[in-house]
Amino acid sequence: MKSFPTRSYQDVRDALLARREIALLDVREEDPHAQSHPLFAANLPLAKLELDAWTKLPRRDVPIVLLDDGEGFAARAAATLDALGYTDVALLEGGLAGWILAGGEVFRDVNVPSKAFGEFVEAERHTPSLTAEEVEALLAGNSGGAGVVVLDARRFDEYQTMNIPGSISVPGAELALRARALAPDPATRVIVNCAGRTRSIIGTQSLVNAGLPNPVAALRNGTIGWTLAGQTLEHGAARQFDAEAGRDPATLAQSREAARALADRAGVRRTTLDEAARWAADPARTTYRFDVRTPAEYERAHAPGFQGAPGGQLVQETEMFAPVRGARVVLFDDDGVRANMTASWLAQMNVEVYVVEEASADALSETGPWRAPKPAPETNAAITPEALAARLAQPDHGTVILDFTSSANHVKAHIPGAWWTLRSHLAPGFDDLRALPDAKRYVAVCMTNALAPFAAPEIAALTGKPVEVLEGGTAAWQRAGLPVESGDARLASPRIDRYRRPYEGTDNAREAMNAYLEWEYGLVEQLGRDGTHGFFTV
Numbered sequence: 001m002k003s004f005p006t007r008s009y010q011d012v013r014d015a016l017l018a019r020r021e022i023a024l025l026d027v028r029e030e031d032p033h034a035q036s037h038p039l040f041a042a043n044l045p046l047a048k049l050e051l052d053a054w055t056k057l058p059r060r061d062v063p064i065v066l067l068d069d070g071e072g073f074a075a076r077a078a079a080t081l082d083a084l085g086y087t088d089v090a091l092l093e094g095g096l097a098g099w100i101l102a103g104g105e106v107f108r109d110v111n112v113p114s115k116a117f118g119e120f121v122e123a124e125r126h127t128p129s130l131t132a133e134e135v136e137a138l139l140a141g142n143s144g145g146a147g148v149v150v151l152d153a154r155r156f157d158e159y160q161t162m163n164i165p166g167s168i169s170v171p172g173a174e175l176a177l178r179a180r181a182l183a184p185d186p187a188t189r190v191i192v193n194c195a196g197r198t199r200s201i202i203g204t205q206s207l208v209n210a211g212l213p214n215p216v217a218a219l220r221n222g223t224i225g226w227t228l229a230g231q232t233l234e235h236g237a238a239r240q241f242d243a244e245a246g247r248d249p250a251t252l253a254q255s256r257e258a259a260r261a262l263a264d265r266a267g268v269r270r271t272t273l274d275e276a277a278r279w280a281a282d283p284a285r286t287t288y289r290f291d292v293r294t295p296a297e298y299e300r301a302h303a304p305g306f307q308g309a310p311g312g313q314l315v316q317e318t319e320m321f322a323p324v325r326g327a328r329v330v331l332f333d334d335d336g337v338r339a340n341m342t343a344s345w346l347a348q349m350n351v352e353v354y355v356v357e358e359a360s361a362d363a364l365s366e367t368g369p370w371r372a373p374k375p376a377p378e379t380n381a382a383i384t385p386e387a388l389a390a391r392l393a394q395p396d397h398g399t400v401i402l403d404f405t406s407s408a409n410h411v412k413a414h415i416p417g418a419w420w421t422l423r424s425h426l427a428p429g430f431d432d433l434r435a436l437p438d439a440k441r442y443v444a445v446c447m448t449n450a451l452a453p454f455a456a457p458e459i460a461a462l463t464g465k466p467v468e469v470l471e472g473g474t475a476a477w478q479r480a481g482l483p484v485e486s487g488d489a490r491l492a493s494p495r496i497d498r499y500r501r502p503y504e505g506t507d508n509a510r511e512a513m514n515a516y517l518e519w520e521y522g523l524v525e526q527l528g529r530d531g532t533h534g535f536f537t538v
Contacts, residue, residue: 009102042323172312311342350534398440
């Protein structure tokens with residue numbers, strides 16, 4: 001295997017402080033990443049590098065520093081990135097342990113830069129908030145709910161899982177565009193919530209910064225706080241803002257003027273679609289282009305080269321959308337509110353950010369979801385769902401199916417007999433395949449056939465056995481009307497591909513929720529010890 005240079009903790013820190021471009025990437029699975037990592041280490045697991053690299057690292061000669069915790073993933077990831085055309089790849093000296101030994105601060109959980117920024121904003125701006133008990137009392141004493149409106153700033157799917165009774169789903173950047181229409185009476189109290197703290201704080205402060213005349217407050221600690229107070233949540237609600245809310249000329253003009261003024265104060269700059277396209281082709285700088293409208297609007301029509309990134313989630317998961325720290329970010333909307341509001345927050349997070357102005361509808365010439373650029377895998381032997389089903393019906397077929405979808409997808413539905421496996425563990429030193437039945441051959445599958453073709457050659461190299469890829473993946477198997485099973489009885493690998501957030505779902509222990517809140521309260525102090533963030537408020 002080719003050897004790669006190392007970069008020290010001090011070298012990485014100096015680049016962050018100088019705002020030079022650097023992609024510090026933790027290539028472990030999400031759960032170990034969430035246990036401990038540097039502040040600006042974005043999680044790009046080795047297992048999915050081919051699927052994500054060209055989107056998240058658009059410039060091939062961007063400086064990349066890879067880290068693991070001694071498992072060997074960083075060296076393997078470096079070889080993969082080298083094969084994908086990246087020319088400035090290094091390993092973090094000593095890995096995670098080396099970072100800690102050199103005095104580097106480490107953080108728990110995921111999306112930490114954004115969550116820490118939210119706590120920083122609250123500490124600096126004293127964002128107003130109310131306890132769960134106070135909000136419940138307001139709702140109970142508010143006959144018909146006319147004087148109080150609760151706006152949930154999470155994604156709609158999160159809102160549907162559990163929500164404050166009577167609340168309306170208004171994700172992130174939509175708040176500044178929609179709130180004036182949803183609470184037209186300035187006396188109406190507006191409460192903003194999420195599951196925990198960050199989106200509640202940023203959403204509330206967005207409305208304060210935008211000059212909403214209503215009294216505004218965050219629901220302190222979100223649905224976690226509501227649950228800890230012993231109060232009942234709704235499940236499966238479907239209340240959403242109307243697509244035309246806030247778009248009448250008078251209301252839109254107010255919102256646009258306020259958002260533009262705020263963005264200007266934060267140092268947001270202006271650009272055009274043509275200039276952004278030239279920047280994207282510049283080999284000397286990384287440029288990310290994001291369309292911050294709703295997914296439905298994006299899929300209906302968007303500008304070429306722009307990835308869909310709803311504004312609230314872009315602020316919530318900044319390091320995952322744009323892992324190159326020091327990069328240039330360009331935002332687009334069609335209303336002058338959402339992009340400016342999102343940009344104002346990114347600028348305060350020490351990001352160089354631009355908003356597209358004066359784009360015509362004709363420029364939105366592409367439709368459908370984002371199509372991530374990715375390399376073609378090696379040519380593999382293939383098998384159709386019908387042929388595989390026929391083979392499995394034979395005695396002594398000797399076929400072992402390895403499923404490389406997410407563990408959550410596997411548990412929900414998989415081909416009968418399939419074993420869930422981490423692709424990153426297809427290497428000497430891992431025993432994941434040793435406990436499986438003896439195989440004459442393997443079949444690699446995933447949900448949509450995106451990842452399995454990349455795993456197949458690695459299975460062959462590790463086992464010396466023939467390997468086939470299921471055409472169309474598990475989704476094609478299901479479309480063919482073939483049976484699936486559910487459950488976690490066949491896990492060849494540990495379920496570490498996803499970190500279970502203490503604020504999601506409906507079965508979290510009180511201890512875990514309290515511990516999570518305590519962790520969030522301590523983030524501002526951790527930011528001070530780390531010293532690389534450059535955050536500010538306006």
